[in-house]
Amino acid sequence: MTRSTPVEAFDAVDVIRTKRDRGTLSTAQIDWLVDAYTRGYVADEQMAAFAMAVLLNGMQRDEIRDLTLAMIASGERMRFDGLGKRTVDKHSTGGVGDKITLPLMPLVASFGVAVPQLSGRGLGHTGGTLDKLESIPGWRAELSNEEMLEQLRTVGGVICAAGSGLAPADKKLYALRDITGTVEAIPLIASSIMSKKIAEGTDALVLDVKFGSGAFMVDIERSRELARAMVDLGTDAGVRTTALLTNMNVPLGLAIGNANEVRESVDVLAGGGPADVRELTLELAREMLALAGQPDADVEKALDGGTAMDTWRGVIRAQGGDPEAALPRARETHVVLADRDGVLVEQRALPFGISPPGVSARAAPGSRMRCSTPRGSTCTSSRAGWSAPGSRSSRSRPTSRSGSSGHCRRSRARTAWATPATRCSTAVRSWRSGSPDRPPGPLTGFDSSEPVAAASRTPCREPAISSVPPWPGRRRTVSRPRRPSNVVREPQPDSRGAP
Known part of the structure; x- marks a missing residue:
């Protein structure tokens, strides 16, 4: 190890106390802690206490850098x-x-x-x-x-x-x-x-x-x-x-x-x-x-x-x-249609990442969900819905294109889901941190000399006021939809380059 420190150089309790009391750790202390923990000289209980102190009190930039370098030094480095x-x-x-x-x-x-x-x-x-x-x-x-x-x-x-x-x-x-x-x-x-x-x-x-x-x-x-x-x-x-x-x-x-x-x-x-x-x-x-x-x-x-x-x-x-080769595809689906007409303006991502009960994504790679009703479009009780596939899989060709089938295939979630973008600007x-012809320098904020823009081919089309088709038993809500965009617009830098 290129950055290892003798095991007896520091005491784990002292390192934990320093971070608990919002102090700043030295490079040598961090090198020792990572090296000793990797080799088994610092107990899991002590490292857990250190991690909690970091969660509560944070670390300075130099401390994060030293921690990263110590982790790198614990193993090999690749070269290309x-x-x-x-x-x-x-x-x-x-x-x-x-x-x-x-x-x-x-x-x-x-x-x-x-x-x-x-x-x-x-x-x-x-x-x-x-x-x-x-x-x-x-x-x-x-x-x-x-x-x-x-x-x-x-x-x-x-x-x-x-x-x-x-x-x-x-x-x-x-x-x-x-x-x-x-x-x-x-x-x-x-x-x-x-x-x-x-x-x-x-x-x-x-x-x-x-x-x-x-x-x-x-x-x-x-x-x-x-x-x-x-x-x-x-x-x-x-x-x-x-x-x-x-x-x-x-x-x-x-x-x-x-x-x-x-x-x-x-x-x-x-x-x-x-x-x-x-x-x-x-x-x-x-x-x-x-x-x-x-x-x-x-x-x-x-x-x-x-x-x-x-x-x-x-x-x-x-x-x-x-x-x-053909890719797995679920043989069984369970389709649920929207219970009323409306315009889809909101969906929550988290429920879609959770597998339906009894379905393992690795054991059944063809399982999970598919949807083709864009956000901002009209949903009807005969068109937009969802389907949760079963765990049995068949095979299908991998090169099929996406299309608007009119069904929303997904796991049970509280809002109907669709694509978050409609090609809006x-x-x-x-x-x-630098460019190919300029060496990296300290980060001072946004680089106003190198803006990045992505423009779509068609303008946004969205209703001014829309109603969300609620999950059965939920009260209908009315809201003004946000501009559908997958990339955040960040604030412009001031004259000094700070965000």
């Missing part, structure tokens, strides 16, 4: 120097229906950029990228470092599980946080995510930080705080980093469930798919390619012209999968 091309990665904090990695990785890789996407399993109410891809027959998530490097060299992209050698201290600490009520500590979230991403060795990183009822961070201010902390860590480590705040108050796309989301991702790669999934994919691709030195890349042409689809097929084949401001 021999690839001969720039590397860029994306990380999402997760949400309901978030399948953006699937179309995004091949889209960016089709421009000659290496995309080493180390992904994980489902957590809580959010689906895991690896779980989704394992619905493709033959596809495998576990690759050796040599296999990953060869695939990046020949195909340009890879989606696989992170090796056990990357930041093992974080793996141990995360398991402890999960059972001690300290998962929500922003310094620990930031160091957990960024320790693995920095150890991965990528040149640049785009962060999709989600907020809302379907995300782990419900409050936008806490999401903004997390985004700032992670961009700071990327900056300090020399990794060009951008963070976008995106809305997860409504599910992303029209499909939820492993095979369903793969199918929808293929629709996007074929030039179709739901508008919100397409727009967010394009926006993140522009960010990634800008950090990789291609700010003028025509991502829409690559998506619509089939270049990204070709890369997708190559990635799936390289990892043992068959891109033309959106704009986004993002934090940047």
Whole structure:
């Protein structure tokens, strides 16, 4: 270990007291704590007390940086120097229906950029990228470092599980946080995510930080705080980093469930798919390619012209999968129609991320839900509803396009759900830690010289006053709908560059 400190150098109780009393820990103290805990010299009870102190009192920027570096030093670091091309990665904090990695990785890789996407399993109410891809027959998530490097060299992209050698201290600490009520500590979230991403060795990183009822961070201010902390860590480590705040108050796309989301991702790669999934994919691709030195890349042409689809097929084949194989589809559905006419203006994402009783997403990858009634459209008792599929699965072709079937397929939730975007104009401001021709510097807020805009092809169409078709037994409500947009408009910086 490059940053290890003798076990007897400090006392765990003194370190805990310092943070409990809102003191600032030194680099040596943090190095010792992480090293000693990883090697078993600090008890779980003591580390749990430390995590709770961090949750309650927070950490300074230097402390978060030192904690992240100590976690990185607990394991190996990957290097991509021999690839001969720039590397860029994306990380999402997760949400309901978030399948953006699937179309995004091949889209960016089709421009000659290496995309080493180390992904994980489902957590809580959010689906895991690896779980989704394992619905493709033959596809495998576990690759050796040599296999990953060869695939990046020949195909340009890879989606696989992170090796056990990357930041093992974080793996141990995360398991402890999960059972001690300290998962929500922003310094620990930031160091957990960024320790693995920095150890991965990528040149640049785009962060999709989600907020809302379907995300782990419900409050936008806490999401903004997390985004700032992670961009700071990327900056300090020399990794060009951008963070976008995106809305997860409504599910992303029209499909939820492993095979369903793969199918929808293929629709996007074929030039179709739901508008919100397409727009967010394009926006993140522009960010990634800008950090990789291609700010003028025509991502829409690559998506619509089939270049990204070709890369997708190559990635799936390289990892043992068959891109033309049939995907699982539920054989049984239970359809419930809206009980009255109205206009859909609100939906809550969280219930859609929870599996129906008795249905396991991994055991039955074709299960979960599908909907095709856009928010803001009229619902009638004969058209819009939902269906919860059974656990038995059949197979269907993976390349079918999304269509407006008129049914809403989902698990039991309190509001009818549909896509959160109707191709309305959106704009986004993002934090940047540097550009390909400018070394990263301290984060001072928004970079007013590099605005990012995403404009849709058609204007918004939404009613001024709409009624929500209520769940049976609930009182009808009337509200003014918000502008449907999946990306948050951030405030303009002042003359000094501060947000």
